[in-house]
Amino acid sequence: MRRMTALLLVLVLAASYATPVAHSSPTGKFGSSGGCSCHYGSGSTVSLTGTPTDYTPGQTYSLIISVSSSSGSKGGFSLVVNKGAFSNPGTSAKVNSQDTREATHSNANQRSWTLDWTAPTSGSGTAAFSYAGNAVNGDGTNNGDAPSTGSKNVPEGSGSNNAPSASGVAISPNPAGTIDTLQMSYSYFDSDGDPETGTKIRWYRDGSILTLRNDEITVPDSMTAKGESWYVTVTPSDGSDDGNPVTSSTMIISNSAPIVQSASISPSSPIEGEDLILSASGFDEDSEMTSISSVQWFVDGAIVNSLTDQSTVPAIAARSGDVWHAKVKVTDNEDSSQWFTTQSVTIGGTNTAPTMTSVDLGTGPYYTLDDLTITWDFDDVDGDPVSDYQVKWKLNSIEQAQTGTTLSADDTSKDQTWKAGCRVSDGAEWSDWMWSDGMTIQNTVPQLNSFALDQEMVFDLDMATYSFDSFDADDDELTVLSLWVPQFTGPVGTVHTLSIQLRDDDGALSSTSSDTITIKNSPPTVNFSGNTSQNSLGDLAPTFSTDDANSDQVTLSYQWLKNGFSTAFNSSSIPQSYLGPGDVWTVIVTPNDGSDDGQTLSISLTITNFAPGANIVVADQIWIDVSTILSASESTDIDGVIVDALWDIDGQIYSGLELSYTPDSATTEINLIVYDDSGAQSDSVAIQLLATNPPQASDLQSKIDGTKVALTWNGQASEWAVYRDGTHLGNTEDLTWKDQPPIEGIHTYSVHPVIDGMTLSVSAQEPVEVSAADIAEPPGPEYGFGMVFGILMIFIGLTSVGLSFIPRRD
Incomplete structure (x- = not known):
């Protein structure tokens, strides 16, 4: 075991020294597709496109590996495949000449690279690609860089499917400016006739992939800027295989020419002796400053070449009656706008402006429904007619936007x-403004368009409602003035008239309108506001309240149901004797005012069950180890019968209204819950059961008294049981006992207390030795007969034995 542990330790140490530590490099690093240990950032994505769903042995595929992040434009990659070979690396990429299954970047100036991969020979199996990318900020350190890794498995194909191809990949318009939406187009071809499915479209801006536009055919102008380089790559797919990626030519977003937003000549109504000045403003989509680049002046439709690119026509060149206009271009210092033509102006001669003589709004008064119309008059010393006029309106001395004559x-x-102002023009000059006197808008009387009571008949005037339609031109809050005639509710059949009038905030009154209504009989009503839970301790007599709009006398009729079943009771109460806990009595009450029945009222009343009260009864004297009776017989239930009891004695549960229990200690807690015949239970009650040791015999003495044993003892029991050798001899209330043993020998006597008819196990014992002399008795009459009978029996026995030895003669 120790040899095995040492071997494992050596292997672990050897593995730790053999594991290479990858480091990224600005000029690339082969075989580092698992990433590096020197960059710890996040937030980049590396992707490999152009790989087929399954490869055709020996076929060459064009691959694109790219890395993207939210910032920066530099990066690097490392790509490894276990089968096949890389070749034809694109800009900033290179293939390992020692092992063509490895490729990396040659510099860190871009984030997308291209290269070819030639699939291995038939039977090679799955080709596994592993790759790593690093989006860097180019500051020479590993801070702020974002590495990421990826992998892809490409199985060997069966050869039954041919990958599709794409051609004619292009971006339009070309050239494109910053106001143009870029749109790509291409042609799809599949030699197997497979439909296009899953084709990948990737847009690149300044060499970095724009993932937001993946698989989109357009790029909105909001995502482009002047000077950016754009190209798009299409990887066609038929759902089974990807074709080779095809890349469009690179397009540079060009400058957008500015436009002339507005241009004008001032003054707009020039006269002889005034210069004509051109002003123009431009707009540039690229947010560049604009300025006037070209100007052409025209008089009576003919160009004036001597004023080309001049912004001013000197007064000496303008004569009365000339009609002048200009064309202008603006530039952003790269491109110029289209020509913009100004409005024409006519040079006027010497003229006296007209004079306003009156401006009037009429005599009034005017209300909120009236239009105001302006009238005016003027004078022109030159006798020129009015060629134009202008009107203004003022509200409370503040000029408003309205400009019409009405x-x-x-x-x-x-x-x-309101005030109205006016000025007029004779075609050359405008008069001064003149204003009318102020006109104050008056209140308009409210209008009562329609009125009607909503009912034809009611029980009481308080129940009557009405509807009306009104209009107030001033949007005043209207107050309704109403009057009933007669004023108070009359008897059934009385016709009442209601008249209403509307009053606005200024006290102006509308016209009056009236309608009539007739008083009809009101059915009475009955209500119950009492408690729906009742008890069975008294009669069931709910109290009801009644009401009648016509103040008629109301009587009530009753129908009773018990637990959903009809009964014969029809009075206002149910006798106590018919009530039981849990019963549900439903009373249906119908009011009547002597003319009509009112709506019936149904009330369900539940007879509640009072919980029983538990009470524990025990004997006056309780003895330890002596059975005693615990009783729930004195528990109470005011509306039912107690049917069961649950006893809890030191955690032991017993049931029954009476329980025989033998205490084994001086103090025992007794808990009791009782149940009535309706299932209700009492609160738990508890007592402490106090027990004492029972009395027992003491100082038990014995002596031989003639042929009997005499016993004496002491004790407090009222009754004693005497035993000889475990056999009960009898009970006595005395403290003595005499017994005649039947045989000689040692006999044990015990004396037990008897309490409530129960013999206790505690006892006093006394052994007594009895001899034959102690139990001898004088011969009695039976003695002689016994002797004769004994001798006879011995003789018969001996005879029987002798006969058994006599041989048989048969």
Whole structure:
């Protein structure tokens, strides 16, 4: 055993020295597909694509190994396969010339690499790929790097399926800017005619895979930026085998040309002697600054070459009646926008602006349902007609957004004060603004559109309800004013009229509307608010309350059911003698006001069972080791009969209303629960059973008194049992006993106390030796007969023996 332990220890130490420690390297490391021990980060994913579902012996497959993480763009890999050979490594990848089953990176400048794998010869079995990737930040340390590993098994194929192929992989549009959505396209071909299933699409941005777009054919413009390089790889699949990956050409996201958002000439209504100034604003999708790059001016539709790229037309070049417009481009210093054409402006001559003479809203008053309409008048010394006008509205002196000549009632509210302003233009100049006087909107009287009582007949006016439809243009809270005539509920058949009117917050009243209702008889009602649990100690007499809207006298009729069965009882109570615990009495009560029955009321009353009370009865004197009677006979039950009892004596359970128990100690705890005939149990009661040692005989003395043994003793028992040699001789109340033993020898006498007819085992014993002389008696009459009978029997015996020796003669 010790030799075996030493051998295992040597093997463990040898294994620990033989295990290589892998280290990553910027120029790659062959055979480290299990990862390295110098990087401890996380958060990267390494993947190997292009492997077939099962390989065809000797066929070459194009593989892509990539590593991705949420940050950085550098990384490395190590790839190992146990069968076949790697070849044709792509940029930044290399194959081990000593063992072509190993490949790694040659520098850490990218995170995706390509190489070919040629499957082994037929019968080689499953090819196992293991690989490791490391997404690094390039700071020269292992801090912040993220290694990960993976593996894949590719079984040898049966040769019955041919992998599909992809061609024509391209990204459009090409070229693409930052406002374009990238979309890829390709052609799928399968020589077996298999449908396309499970084809993998992988997008690469600046050499790193973009896993968010895996198997998507588009990339939205929100994920691209100017200067990024993009390409896409397609690995076709027919569901059984993957074809060779095919990669599109790389596309660089180009600059997006800016656009002119707006451009205008100011002033918008120029006159002779004023310069024309062009202003423009641009927008660039790449968030680059824009500026005006090209300007062309046109007068009466003809280009003015001398003003090309000028932002201002000097006043000397503009004459009255000329119509000018401009075209403008903006640039982001890489590309220019399309031409943008401004609105035309006309050069005007000398003119006097018109003058407003009046602005009016009418005389009013105006309510919340009225529109306000502006009217105005003006004067123009040049006699020019109005070519345009503008209207403004002010609410409580604050200018509003409305600009029409009519202000809709929907825009006004009670107590608002409105003003209207106006100015006019003669085509060359605008007049000054003029404002009307303020107009305050008045309260509108509420409208009662409809009113009706909801019932034709009621028992009482308090039960009447009504509905109405109203409208208040001012959205005031309306108060209902109502009046009944007659005011209080009259006898059955009385017709009452209800009139209502609406009042708003300003006290304005609507029109009045009325409707009538007739008083009808009200059926009485009956209610019960008592306790549904009753006892059987008295009569069952529930109390009911009644009500009648017409104040009629109400009488009640009763129908009783016991435990669901009809009975003959029809009075308001059930006698006590018919009640029993657990019974359920149901009373159906019908009220009547002399005209109509009201709705019946059904109440179920349960007769509750009072729990019994336990009481333990014991003898006045209790003796240790002497059986005594424990009784539950004095337990009580006020509404039933006690039928059983459960005794708990020092953890031992007994049942029965009476129990014979023999205490073995001076103190014993007795617990009792009793049960009545309805199954209810009492609370547990307990007593301490106190027992004392029983009396016994002491100082037992014996003497021979003639032919008898005389016994004497002392003790407190009222009765004694005397035994000779275990045989009961009799009982006595005295402290003496005489006995004549039948034979000589030693006899043992014992004296036992007898309590309540029970002989106790405790005793006093006394041995007595009796001789033949002590028990001899004088001969009696039977003595002579006995002697003769004895001699005769001896003779007969001897004769019988003698005859048995006489030979037979037969």
